[in-house]
Amino acid sequence: MSHALVLNASFEPLHIVTWQRAMQLLFQGKVEVIEESDQEVRTVRFTMKIPAVLRLLSYVPLARKKEIVRFSRINIFIRDHSQCQYCGERFARSHLTLDHMIPIVQGGKKCWENIVTACKPCNQRKGGRTPLQASMQLIRKPKQPNWLPITSLQMGIARTPERWKIYLKLERRKTGHSQIDSDIEEEEELGDF
Secondary structure (H helix, E strand, O other), rough: OOOEEOOOOOOOEEEEHHHHHHHHHOOOEEEEEEEEEEEEEEEEEEEEEEEEEEEEEEEEHHHHHHHOOOOOOHHHHHHHHOOOOOOOOEEOOOHEEEEEEEHHHHHOOOOOOOOEEEEEHHHHHHOOOOOOOOOOOOOOOOOOOOHHHHHOOOOOOOOOHHHHHHHHHHHHHHHHHOOOOOOOOOOOOOOOO
């Protein structure tokens, strides 16, 4: 069906949830509906419009989250813009792999500074060698990002719903992020709720 944008009590974009989770948050009394979608959910007793934008009734402080960006596969794809870090071409995630610049067998670690996205042909060409050993050059040096993952989440929706744009534009101006219209990952959950 659809998804809902969840705003912090301060109206900052916080998360994207499925319509089922949006209804759950609403019935738990944790949010208020700011915008409704055109879609409805029907039960035996009532019909209700599905929320499009929700605002938390309690403020969730984000300062601690700004310091650490969670190390995950999805955040590496976001950091590298779904682009092979060797040949520079963009690919669908299904055609990309994660490559350890210094292979684990050579003492490489699983960290932001050692893992990059690579297309399958480049990853196979590099094999179990370092980029230097394989005579391959990275297009950019990997590092831990300093952005909040929640402002660049990815979800597989074709476009940003109109009802969300005003709230996302406010956040874009405030944070300076230009990738706010990125896809948003459905599997993300509202951990503190």
